[in-house]
Amino acid sequence: AHCSLPSGTVHDTCCRFETAHELNARLLPVLDELVKTTVFRYYKINLAKPCRFWDESMLCTIRDCSVAEASEDEIPIQWRKAALSSIDWVNRKPKDSDALVSQCEFNDKDFCQLDDELTESGRYVNLVENPERFTGYAGESAARVWGAIYNENCFEVPSSHGSMGTSRPLQKAADEVCTEKRVFYNLISGLHSSISIHICDQWLDRNTGNWIANLGCYIERIALHPERLENLYFVWAVTVRAVSKLAPFLRNHPFCEGTGDERLVKAHVDQVAEIVSSCPATFDEKIMFAQAPYQQLKQEFRDHFRNISLIMDCVGCEKCRLWGKLQVTGLGTALKVLFSYGDNPDEYRLTRQELVALMNVFHRLSESLMAVDRFQARIAADLGVE
Numbered sequence: 001a002h003c004s005l006p007s008g009t010v011h012d013t014c015c016r017f018e019t020a021h022e023l024n025a026r027l028l029p030v031l032d033e034l035v036k037t038t039v040f041r042y043y044k045i046n047l048a049k050p051c052r053f054w055d056e057s058m059l060c061t062i063r064d065c066s067v068a069e070a071s072e073d074e075i076p077i078q079w080r081k082a083a084l085s086s087i088d089w090v091n092r093k094p095k096d097s098d099a100l101v102s103q104c105e106f107n108d109k110d111f112c113q114l115d116d117e118l119t120e121s122g123r124y125v126n127l128v129e130n131p132e133r134f135t136g137y138a139g140e141s142a143a144r145v146w147g148a149i150y151n152e153n154c155f156e157v158p159s160s161h162g163s164m165g166t167s168r169p170l171q172k173a174a175d176e177v178c179t180e181k182r183v184f185y186n187l188i189s190g191l192h193s194s195i196s197i198h199i200c201d202q203w204l205d206r207n208t209g210n211w212i213a214n215l216g217c218y219i220e221r222i223a224l225h226p227e228r229l230e231n232l233y234f235v236w237a238v239t240v241r242a243v244s245k246l247a248p249f250l251r252n253h254p255f256c257e258g259t260g261d262e263r264l265v266k267a268h269v270d271q272v273a274e275i276v277s278s279c280p281a282t283f284d285e286k287i288m289f290a291q292a293p294y295q296q297l298k299q300e301f302r303d304h305f306r307n308i309s310l311i312m313d314c315v316g317c318e319k320c321r322l323w324g325k326l327q328v329t330g331l332g333t334a335l336k337v338l339f340s341y342g343d344n345p346d347e348y349r350l351t352r353q354e355l356v357a358l359m360n361v362f363h364r365l366s367e368s369l370m371a372v373d374r375f376q377a378r379i380a381a382d383l384g385v386e
């Protein structure tokens with residue numbers, strides 16, 4: 001276990017732990033403000049989609065599992081039902097990417113199942129008022145979902161001489177060379193670490209009714225497993241790289257005019273873009289899918305990630321499902337930016353939903369890194385380590 005903060009380079013990245021800390025200390029205050037804006041705190045989501053893998057109808061009934069829907073008069077006029085039903089679907093020209101994405105379940109560049117903002121299904125949720133924290137969701141249902149997610153890490157490595165049809169399951173020897181498989185696992189594990197850290201950092205003390213930072217929870221789930229901690233830094237570094245690649249696009253993006261805080265959003269987004277662009281790349285996406293047999297893995301990588309986005313409909317607690325779906329969508333958006341597009345921002349097709357999810361998962365990861373600082377400082381203090 002780490003008794004102090006880890007040092008050296010985070011595996012498979014170009015990022016040192018120390019650099020991550022410095023950069024994150026600058027990013028978090030800006031992201032804190034950005035996710036409070038109207039554009040970034042409302043997310044439209046369908047939490048009633050059935051689980052297509054097993055029977056998961058029993059949603060957790062604990063009070064902290066429930067999600068409060070945003071009222072119609074709370075959200076900007078252009079997102080209200082009346083505005084939606086006034087859209088002339090027949091003559092509507094898809095002047096932005098939203099309509100294009102809604103035409104099919106998966107656009108060929110998507111890594112995720114997307115909840116379309118322009119359909120009647122789904123509801124707006126105020127993310128600030130439904131924070132990710134301890135809900136009490138655990139046991140068989142949660143273990144089953146995590147098990148299914150980790151099962152998506154089984155790849156078939158294409159034969160270097162044949163087609164996908166002659167593929168063989170990944171064997172131990174291939175594990176050692178397949179960066180793609182390792183990256184996939186580390187991303188999922190890092191996201192899992194971040195979710196666990198939020199649970200530990202905002203833990204309900206049932207005796208007092210207060211929300212506390214539970215050090216024992218952190219030690220058990222994270223500190224005793226240094227690889228889980230490193231995977232958190234890994235997924236953070238990949239997300240920083242995606243946002244930095246997206247920076248020119250973000251700087252020119254017209255964020256939902258009419259919400260009232262466009263200028264504030266623009267100022268914060270520009271600041272995030274500036275901070276992530278101010279340092280050398282934290283991750284080199286070109287190491288992925290570069291060599292001959294592994295190029296074909298890209299589609300498989302995408303398909304597996306899409307399955308994970310579908311598995312999120314099987315999470316048996318509404319609040320956990322909300323944050324699970326949103327964060328997988330955010331991470332999927334980061335992967336879409338890194339692997340589905342080149343460097344020309346004019347090519348990028350991203351919906352508001354994807355951008356909201358991306359910035360919110362970025363904020364969650366950033367918060368997790370900061371919580372790690374606090375927990376590790378308490379461990380060091382308890383052990384008398386400098």
Ligand code: FAD
Nearest residue numbers: 133134135136137138142145146189192193199228320324
């Ligand atoms: P779990 O976290 O359930 O882990 C299951 C197993 O996975 C562990 O036994 C271990 O072998 C392995 N594992 C654990 N961490 C890692 C890692 N980082 N990398 C690799 N392997 C790992 N609960 C809440 O209270 N609030 C939430 O917001 C919330 N959101 C959730 C979102 C999703 C998508 C899911 C599936 C569950 C969520 N939960 C949430 C439940 C929570 O994640 C745990 O499942 C629950 O707290 C029980 O934890 P556990 O200690 O049994 O281990």
